[in-house]
Amino acid sequence: MTEAPPRTAGPGPAATGPRLVGTSVPRKEDLALLTGTARFIDDIRLPGMVHATILRSTVAHARVRSIDTAPARAVPGVLDVLAGAELVGKVKPWGDLMQDLLVGDHFPFATDKVLYEGQELAAVVAGTRYQALDGCEAVAVDLEELPAVVDPEQALRPDAPLVQERIVYEFGEGNVFDRYRVRVGDFAAAERDAAVVVRQRFTTNKQAGAALDPHGCVASHDPFTGVLTLWSSTQSVYMVRDVLADVLQIPRTKVRVMVPEVGAGFGSKAQMFGHEVIAALFSMRLGRPVKLVLRRDEIFRAGTTRNSQVRYAELAMAADGEITGYRDYVVHNTGAMSVWGNQVVHIGTNVGMLPYPIPNVHVDSDIVHTTTAPGGPLRGFGIPQTVWAKEQLVDMAARELGLDPLAVRERNVVDPATFPYRTPMGQVIDSTSIKQCLTACAEAIDWAAKRAAPVPHEGLGLAVSMKYTSCRHPSLDTDLSAVRLRLETDGTVTIYSSDVSHGQSHATMLSQIVADGLGVGIEKVTLAPPDSMTAPFGLGTYASRGAAVLGTACRLATERLRDKVLAIAAHVLEVGPGDLDTGNDRVFVKGLPDSGIYLEILAATAAYRTHQLPPDFEPTLETVATYDTPTEREASDGSGNLSVTYSGAAHAAHVRVDPETGRVTVVDYAMVHDTGTVINPLVVEGQHQGGFLMGMGMALSEDYVYDENGHQLNASFKDYLAVTAPEVPELTRMSEIPAPSTTIPGGQKGAGESGTGPVPAAIGNAVLDATGIRFTALPITPQRMLTALREKERRGVETLRYPDDMPDFTGPRCPDEWPSPTAAEADDFDFDFDFDLDPEEGA
Amino acid sequence: MQQVTLTVNGREVTAEIDERTLLLEFVREVAGFTGAHNGCLEARCGCCAIEVDGEITKSCNVLAVQVDGAEVTTVEGLAPQRLAPVEHVTTQSLAGMYAPLEAVRTRAEDLHPLQEAFHRCHALQCGFCTPGMLMVLKGHLEENPEPTRDGVRHAIAGNLCRCTGYQHIVDAAMEAAEVMRGDAPVPADG
């Protein structure tokens, strides 16, 4: 037993209760990242490593006549070449591996048909990257181009080119990959009884995650052990390991996935990709490490994108402003193939109904293939799309009834007398402060005063959302994370987790939890790099699940570790465990914080002096905990509590529209969030600000622009308009009104995506207020704005819906019954927009 | 192949290289400093920004042969004494002495004021854009000791960050400027 010297600094002796959780501890991750010593995927260099490059299709849709790799083999430096034909029957196709609907729509290379521009045709590995590029140029490709289908509604037509020819879908036919429906309550009755039903066709854009750190991997196969090691820039260790092992038909024990620093993902790295299989195959064939890092244009064309949607949305409202019903027909464009794409419409619609407990919901969706880049998850996972339509309809209905949009929202947001409260859609709200968030957000933007004194070309808009905190995906009956902890014999603690931190600050956040729970100094806690050989099984980092789900697993593992530590200390000190407390790296008798036994002594006892352990104590101090959320599977009517708790977001936008350039400037923006108990306030603030940025890009500039042949015209940061610093308003009107989750033991809620959901809708509502134009398409580009302003002037109207102005429409249920939209003019997205453009000759 | 000599972070590096080799590739693959990142190779993202003969340059936009003989500083050169991150691990004898919050902070004199301010303000999430941001801001603050928030935003207009929304980066630049001017005491504990 050791006497501790008196403390000279740091927190006082009250060592119980949270000390670090809830404080903005500067991050443990930062030093390496700030000094350039952090190792990202492209920084990995192994002895004997060679370089691979992929040859990709330059056409979107084509029959493969032949791909001759022989000429590439003759190029100096080229070591090996691969194409699809030789892999058929040897490599297993993959798709949504873990879902009921098993679809083998992915293969490392196009074999009989090319389905989108950028699809893999062949790959070359050589001594240097330049030699590999030379090799790719030598591959002889003969393709017979087929008509492309870019527009998801065109893809539904019986005469549309068929994208996936070989796959027989369970629920769809033609280009319909899957169907989805919600039947909650009785929308027809709601429609009959409503004071007003507003209807509009809305469209949303294909947005890129555009994480700056490229997708890539290094594969190294050890012919002696047979273990294939893959370093990959991915969000999920086990998704990659399990799918890769399955594809290669080798045991999962022979695939080891390790993850270096990952320069963000936003959902775009939450699956296994073809390049990971290709690098693995090359390494297995050559017996050498192979690096394959994608270029920016490859990531644009062949990475995943936010699923674009066409929504025929309707909202019923009673005279007093109560929202009584929502109906929608969604054409959901999931690109040429998709691993996660169809899930987006399920979760985006179910959770997207919040924060309103709408009693009657009727949604149909066709999930369709087009010859465009694969759809997938992206920050917000379908919520921003749903909110874009629904929150604009709320404003439209409020205006028709002469009600204040703020008052209508305050009347409708979920605000039950008691918790937990189950909404008609099935969500179980365990706590929320969304109503207070809404009020506070309106105050922050100065809603009442600014609306009383309108400024020309300026406007205000509101939008609210509640976001899932992780999710039980309809296709994946699990929602778990796990943590293993080891108290090392020098008193330090190692955390093992397979949920990859790629900006979310796991090392800091989990260390805060461990430090508080165990009474150990935070600098003694280390998060081990994600590695499938050592980390417990977990699903990965996506869906805002880090703080709540992984954090809970960490909390449980810490509690178990603390119990073990107390048991040893109680035995040594001959007191009951209940008389003990932890803190300052020690276990001490309650009330005597300056005495006690150091954790390292206890850890050493547990490992090296096992005779001194309590009888029956299993030696060493290592614990593991897995937390699976108490969520439900989606019911056949589409209802269900898919998320363990819901984070609230109330946003208010103040925009200015320049009638000369058509440019929308976000002058001011207020965000008030309910993120439950916040572990690290500065980190959560950063998440919201980053979330806003992505929402702003979706609202105003980011989109995939295709020509009719399916060529992406803006597969580069030159033309893809990612939001830059001068465009972003000062994001200082931000606050939290925490309503701690009662389901999650620590009270946390998801932080990562709350900032994104309401942004396009809040900006859209503000644009209407500023201009009288209700934008129905995203993004609201300067050129679209100029066209709309001119059209409004030409028609001499007060308000205009643009581009789809359809005032005569009365409640149809399928697209055939919808009147044709009357787009004002050709609506090309001019990504090379010139701000000096003369408005007279614009567009 | 051509022979090129560059001084990178004070170290002279000579190599026979393919003429196509970009300055970024030379710095990363020949000289071995991987702090400058490849985020686009199209001179748009700014992740590759380094200092070349005193000028902040996007190193993906320059061939190594074009700058033969130049003096180059990368993010690794900002805080040379910190070439490897040191995990501070206390021992039993120190256990009663340290303050947990201070221990995870680095001592200010180890880092450039910008690095220190980025750490304090949480101006990096994934950190991939950070080396380029630091180099561009270093150039901006050296030329504009009294920067404005708007000026900082325009200075980094050629640097993308997909994570932070830029807010904390601007905060950090303003704080660092104060320290660099000598107005603010070097924060002892943030």
Ligand code: FES
């Ligand atoms: S890599 Fe040089 S600017 Fe992007």
Ligand code: FES
């Ligand atoms: S911190 Fe991730 S890109 Fe800037």
